[in-house]
Amino acid sequence: xxxxxxxxxxxxxxxxxxxxxxxxxxxxxxxxxxxxxxxxxxxxxxxxxxxxxxxxxxxxxxxxxxxxxxxxxxxxxxxxxxxxxxxxxxxxxxxxxxxxxxxxxxxxxxxxxxxxxxxxxxxxxxxxxxxxxxxxxxxxxxxxxxxxxxxxxxxxxxxxxxxxxxxxxxxxxxxxxxxxxxxxxxxxxxxxxxxxxxxxxxxxxxxxxxxxxxxxxxxxxxxxxxxxxxxxxxxxxxxxxxxxxxxxxxxxxxxxxxxxxxxxxxxxxxxxxxxxxxxxxxxxxxxxxxxxxxxxxxxxxxxxxxxxxxxxxxxxxxxxxxxxxxxxxxxxxxxxxxxxxxxxxxxxxxxxxxxxxxxxxxxxxxxxxxxxxxxxxx
Numbered sequence: 001x002x003x004x005x006x007x008x009x010x011x012x013x014x015x016x017x018x019x020x021x022x023x024x025x026x027x028x029x030x031x032x033x034x035x036x037x038x039x040x041x042x043x044x045x046x047x048x049x050x051x052x053x054x055x056x057x058x059x060x061x062x063x064x065x066x067x068x069x070x071x072x073x074x075x076x077x078x079x080x081x082x083x084x085x086x087x088x089x090x091x092x093x094x095x096x097x098x099x100x101x102x103x104x105x106x107x108x109x110x111x112x113x114x115x116x117x118x119x120x121x122x123x124x125x126x127x128x129x130x131x132x133x134x135x136x137x138x139x140x141x142x143x144x145x146x147x148x149x150x151x152x153x154x155x156x157x158x159x160x161x162x163x164x165x166x167x168x169x170x171x172x173x174x175x176x177x178x179x180x181x182x183x184x185x186x187x188x189x190x191x192x193x194x195x196x197x198x199x200x201x202x203x204x205x206x207x208x209x210x211x212x213x214x215x216x217x218x219x220x221x222x223x224x225x226x227x228x229x230x231x232x233x234x235x236x237x238x239x240x241x242x243x244x245x246x247x248x249x250x251x252x253x254x255x256x257x258x259x260x261x262x263x264x265x266x267x268x269x270x271x272x273x274x275x276x277x278x279x280x281x282x283x284x285x286x287x288x289x290x291x292x293x294x295x296x297x298x299x300x301x302x303x304x305x306x307x308x309x310x311x312x313x314x315x316x317x318x319x320x321x322x323x324x325x326x327x328x329x330x331x332x333x334x335x336x337x338x339x340x341x342x343x344x345x346x347x348x349x350x351x352x353x354x355x356x357x358x359x360x361x362x363x364x365x366x367x368x369x370x371x372x373x374x375x376x377x378x
Contacts, residue, residue, distance in 0.1 A: 004088060004321050005057045005329040007235040007288050008050065009281075012065035012072050013037045039241045041258050043074045046240060047081035049258045054265055057329075060321065062090045062284070063240075070097035076104060078240075083111040088321050095119040095138045096131055105145050112146040113316035116303075121153045121178045123166045136173040143174060148318035150303040151178035152213065155206040157195055163208055175307025180209045182217040184280055193221070213283055213302040220282040225274055227293045228338050233269035234290055234326045248285075250276050252352045268348065269333070271341040289325030292332060298323050 014037055041049070052058060061082050065072050070093050072078075082089050095101070095117065105112070119139060126132045142149045151174055159166065170178045183194030195202050206214055232247025236257075239245070243258025247270050257265050279286060287299045300322035304314040314322055333341065 001320060002058055002086075002317070003329040004060050004324055005234065005326060006055055006059040007284060007290070007326070008055065008059045008061045008087075009235065009237045009284075010050075010061055010063050010240050011237065012063065012069060012075075012240045014065050014072050015067040016065075016071040037241050039074075041243060043077045043081060045258065045261075046078065046243075047085060049243060049261055050082060050085070050087070050238075052086050054257075054261070056267075058086055058088070060088045060090065060288070062092070064092040068097065069093050070100040076100060079104060079115070080107055080111065083107065083114055088114040088116070088318065090116045090118055092118045093120070094122055094126075094135075095142070096126065096135050098134060098138055101138050101141065105141060105147070109146045114318060114321070115147045116314070116318050117142050117147060117149040118303075119149055119151050121151045121166070121170070123153065123162065123169075124159055136169075139174050143313070146316050148303075148314040148316065148322075150305070150313050151176075153178045153180045153209070154183055155180050155195075155202075155214075156183055157197065160205050163205075167209065171308065174313075175309060175311065176305035176313065177209055177211075179211040179302070179305070180206050180214040181283070182214065182221060212297055216287065216297060216302055217283055220279050220286065222278050224277065225279050225291065225294075226272070227291045228272060228333070229270045229274055229285075230290050230292070230326070230330070230332075231270045231274075231285055233267045234330055235285060235288075236265075236267070248274070248276075249281060252349065254348075254352045269341060271338060271345070273342065273345045289327045292325075292327040298325065 050059075050061065063069055063075065063079065069075060069091055075091070079089055079091065091104075093101075104115070107115070119142070126135045139149070139151070151170055153166070167177045170176065185192045185194045193199060193202055197205065203218055229248075232251075235248065237246045237248055237251075238257060239253075243256045244253040245255050245257050245265075246253045247268065251270070254268075255266055279291075282296075283302055284299070285291070286294050286296045287302050289296070300314055300319065303322060304312055304319075306312055312319070
C-alpha cells in the first residue's frame with residue numbers, strides 16, 4: 001500500500017474567477033484586481049521541485065487558486081505532472097470550467113484514481129448565472145470517472161431557507177447531500193463566523209446537512225490549539241508563482257524551494273508556536289493527523305458520502321490514502337526535540353525576516369488593514 005506522509009498546500013495567486021461570490025475571501029479583502037502575478041518558473045521546473053525525492057515520499061498536493069483554480073493556464077500539465085510523479089492531487093474548483101475538466105478526465109485511469117476534485121457548490125451563483133446545468137453535468141462526469149470528488153457548500157444566511165431545495169438538487173444529481181464548510185470573516189483577525197446568526201443558531205441551521213466536515217470545523221472553531229503541531233514538518237505551504245514556502249498559514253516565508261533544486265527542502269514544525277486564533281484549515285491539517293494528540297475523523301470521513309445507489313464519492317486510490325494519518329507514516333519528535341523546537345523558535349523567526357523582506361512587508365500591510373478595519377473602508 002502506498003503511504004502518504006505530507007500535505008503540500010500549493011497556492012496559485014491568480015484572481016481570475018467566473019463567479020466572484022460575495023462571501024469569498026477575495027471579495028472580503030478587496031483583492032480581485034490582483035491579476036498581474038508573474039510566474040517565475042515553468043511547469044516542468046515546478047514538478048521537479050515537488051518531486052517525491054525532494055519531499056521525502058508520496059504527498060497529498062492541494063492545488064488552490066485565489067480565484068478559480070481551473071482558470072490557471074497551466075493547471076492541466078501541472079496536475080498531470082504531479083500525478084505522474086506519484087503524488088495524490090486535490091483540485092479546489094467551482095466545477096464550471098468544462099473544457100479544463102474534460103482535458104483532465106482524459107488522463108489515463110491509473111493517474112485519475114489518485115485525483116480528487118473538491119467541488120464547491122455555489123447554489124445561488126450558478127442559478128443566477130444560468131449555469132446550473134453545466135455544473136451538474138460536470139459533477140456527473142467526474143463522478144463517473146476513476147476520480148474521487150466531494151461537494152462542499154459555503155453556508156451563508158441568504159440561502160438558509162433553501163436548504164431543502166439545495167439538498168434535493170445534490171441528491172438528484174450527485175447521489176448524496178453536499179458537505180458544508182464554515183464561513184469565516186477574513187477581514188477580521190479573529191476570523192469570526194461569517195453570519196448574522198448567533199453561533200447556536202448557525203449550528204442548528206446547518207447541522208441539517210449532517211456533514212462530518214461541518215461538525216469538525218465547528219468543533220475547532222474559536223479554539224486556540226495548544227498541542228504540538230507538525231505543520232511545517234509534515235506539511236508545507238508553497239506559492240506556486242515563486243516557490244516561496246512557509247510552515248503554515250499566517251507564517252513568514254522561510255525558504256524558496258524552487259530556486260535551487262540541488263538544495264534540500266527544510267522541514268521544521270510549528271510546534272507550540274502557532275499564532276492563529278484557531279485552526280481554520282483543520283479539516284485538512286487535523287484530519288490528516290498534523291496534531292497526533294487530537295482524535296479527529298479521517299480525511300475520508302469528512303470528504304466521502306455514500307450515495308443512494310451504494311457508490312461512494314471517495315474511491316480507488318484516494319480511498320486508501322484518505323484513511324491514513326500522517327502519524328502512522330512519520331516519526332514523532334521526542335520531548336527534548338519538542339522543547340528545543342520551542343526554545344529556538346525566536347531565532348528561527350528572526351533569521352526568517354531576512355529571507356523574504358518583501359513578503360514580510362506585504363503581510364504586515366495586510367495585517368494592518370485587518371486590525372484597522374481598512375478593508376471595509378475601501
